[in-house]
Amino acid sequence: MNIGTLLTEWSLPTQKTENVIKKYSVTADILSFKRCRRQYGFFGVRKFRSATATQRYFGTLVHDVLEQINRNYQMKKSLPIEEALPNEEEIKILVEKAHERLILSGIRPYNTEDQKIRAAKLISRFVELIGPVFFLHVDKTEYHLEHSINPGENDEFILHGIVDVLSGAVAHDLGMPYSTEPDDIEVWDYKSGKCPPKDSTELQDYQYQMRVYAHLYRQQTGNYPARCVLVFLGELDDDDIWKRCSRDHRQFPSLFYTIDPQPRHIVKAINDFEKVVKEIEIEKSKPYSEQWLAPINAPDAATCDSCELRYNCERYERGHKQRKEAL
């Protein structure tokens, strides 16, 4: 049998390289990779599944209840404000319902009773403090932003993010201490914790996220939003300030963190985004055995403490000892 004699007029096939444009999420990819490439590689790319009780419970609970309040408000907004927005008791019921849903969805929190009480408290205070202005201006929630970026030939990727709230001029109506207009468009993002220190990585990450959203918003609509506002509900936990605040949000100086969409910062964020995408692509192109090694610099303690890969991770010193503990 000689195949060569049969295939006399055979033409040599060309080798094609298919270039599929990949999608990258601001939070699930870029920030995760920046936090820890090993964790990202195993859980984000290879899709190993995490076994620890979730850290997401509180944030998701707060987010879901605020979202529900908004939906209810949108249906009842022609009614007087006290009927359109829930009171503390009603908020407790909403928290309970959202909690039940989260538990059924497989989220496993610790100290749920304490967390529910705290969530209801923060949300009630938020609603009381700025609810009438805030919900009046909510335009869209869970707003998808997506755009392709093309830093060079065959380098395209799609950048993706979901904005909590796209709103009208909340800052203007709240009388925020900077220049605002009544027709401003704003991006709002709920954070359930306290505002992190100014120079912290966490706050830098949030700023970065908002700048990318501002960029995407501009790609999608032609204009930047007037501003992005992070609202740190955890700030409302302080009972002393609450007692004496006379329902004036200015008594909580760190409740809002505003990010102006300054082009130079945004360009920097997008450049950084491109750089991280490239790093991820390089990582993916390495042989399997060399991919997703521990990062050179140790991530923050919270990231490592909840990571299943910590027992033999070079960046987590206590891991080796923990590994030897039974069970």
Next chain:
Amino acid sequence: MSVLEVFMSISLHKFYDAMTRANKGTLPLDDDQRKALEHNFHTPLWIIAGPGTGKTHTLSWLVLKRILVDGIEPSKIVLTTFTNKAANELRTRLIQNQQKLVGLGALNEAKQIDVSQILLGTLHSLCSRILQDQRYEPTLRINVLEDELTQQFFVRRQGNLLLNCDDITFWQRFGFLKDSDRFSPNKAKKTEFACKLFNRITEFGANSEMMKASGDTHMDLLAKAYEEYLDKLKEKHRTDQAILQKHFLEFLQTSQGQSFIGSGFTVFVDEYQDTNPIQEEIYFTLVGTRGDFTVVGDDDQSLYRFRGATVESLIDFDERCKVYLKKDPTPVYLKENRRSHHAIVSWINGFIKNHPDMTDPLYRVRAPKKPDLIPKSSITGAYPAILSIVETSNPRAAIKMVEVIRQLIDGKFIHDYSQIAILTFSTKESTWGISAYTDALTAAGIPYYNPRNKKTQKQEHFQAMIGALSIILDPVFDDTNLPASLPRSVVEYIGNARSKYKELVPTNSELHEYVINSQQAIKSAKVDPTKKTNFLVRQGGRRVTLSGLWYKILSYEPFSTVLTQANIGEKLKALNMVLTDYESMYDYGELKIETDKSGFTIIDRWTLYNFYAVFVEGIHQDLNEPEDDEIVLEEHSINIMTIHQAKGLEFEVVFVVRPDNHPYESDTHIIEDELDPYITRPTKPASRRSRSKRAAEDVVRLFYVAYSRAKRLLCITAGTGPKDWNIVLPKPVDGTSVISKKHLKSLGVHVL
């Protein structure tokens, strides 16, 4: 206000001009593809696209044309495909074509459109996303049972009437048992069959009330079991993939859904031949009364009847449009095949057209007036492109196949092994499957990649991991000590797994030390007799979970090293995924403890039983690596895959191996008939062909897909004579049967 609202749509002429410039001076459309683009959309568009006719190419230009010329807003476009991989490819093509229009095409208007706003994805992913975005109350934060095994874990955990059904005639009726079988299926099998029945009821839209009222005891039982399943899903806030679509359809029918639909979406559906009835209803609902609906597909390539697909959706699309939209669709046939050598095109034309199972005086078996494919590939050499290896045994055929592969590589006819695919009905590496072929490749040192080899569960580290878990939880395995009996095969598997672990002990003392310490920790764990349930806790009070133990074991040698090897790492991941699915049904993997007769603490017997009888049972016989539908091609290796997985792919050289091995009439066809009387949807066919004929159609379509994947060379490789597999051969024009090599030659096949 979106960008689009501010710009006027452009003329088709201008669009074509830009396309031409973007394509070095030639309009990249053949006449049929132009017909599709120039359709006026007053009527639905029915694109029947044979293999290699540029379906994705046409679809991507058509979508851009609808946006730029017809002024359709991207956010009002729904574009679905069959897999996430196909969706990514389509998205890529859209973006690349848009960029071409902007760049070389100099069409500034194209710069302003935002294709990312198109609702593009598989129907499942879109249902999920839209329900989430719309915050539809019944599905808020709903937990989806992502695959069949997870669904089975759920049913097993929650219980169901069918799991207690020992009426053999019930299982025989739906084709799950043979008439000669004398025992009812075990619990795991009952669960698997029950899930299959439930999925078909949902997908076909069978009415459980009618089933109960039928006076048929089997149907009454099935309907009650299905309703019980639905109740349990609701109670646990879960859904399976099929019911997620049902939720979506229900959402579309609410006032919120109606306002979401508005005046109707512009809907494009790719691979429409594999649509099931509930999906069909979703699409027609999304389209609304405007009827702006384009379907693309090839009935000859319909492969998913066993998952509820009904090829009639495409074949009878005209009838369906009349019912839903009171309109006749316009058919467009894409027939210029640019993929394959003309001899291959001629072979597949002859195969499907002349096949006796594909014509019927009473029923449409293929789309009406379907033309032959026209070969237009640049591959034109005068060589025999259809080869066949016909030997008296599979090992002999395998040796010859390996020799052909060697010569193709050595003679530099191809650059790389990855340009070759071996396609077959079952890729299981067993005597019944293709072990003769994989053994021959291994012996010859030819690299191959066979992710669905059904051998994952036998991999030694995979087994050793299960063995390690078993030894921690259950130091002395004795299945007679469990509260219920385990199937013999599970007992054997556990025994093997424990042995695999023990083989690691001499060279991995640290791991063993951890296992022994953990056994001790369980033994001395405190049980509070005043509590109804006690859980095993770690130092610090946190409950120990199965996955937690799994990750700890993983951190020891040899697991931590083999984790970094692709072939083993991916198998361990598959185990991790199934384990977490199992945990989500069974106490989140937390471990209940109790005291034994001697006063020592042990793992609660039911917890242990479930671990063995549900989790180990679920994986011990058949576990695929992940990426089930989303086949990943391995570079520098021959890719071995099922014909189903090869859908949508193409290879320079294709070996269709073991043509004697193909699906038969089965429960799939029986369930279709049995549920038929309880289906009330308006588009249900009044009658259909017999089961045996439908089964035969399925075989022909399967091999049509296999053959049409080949670009340059197709080699049918068999270890038996053609009389055993002539169902997958074209019928000679004289009507005789192909039973010998001589007959094969008369069909134009070069027998090696």
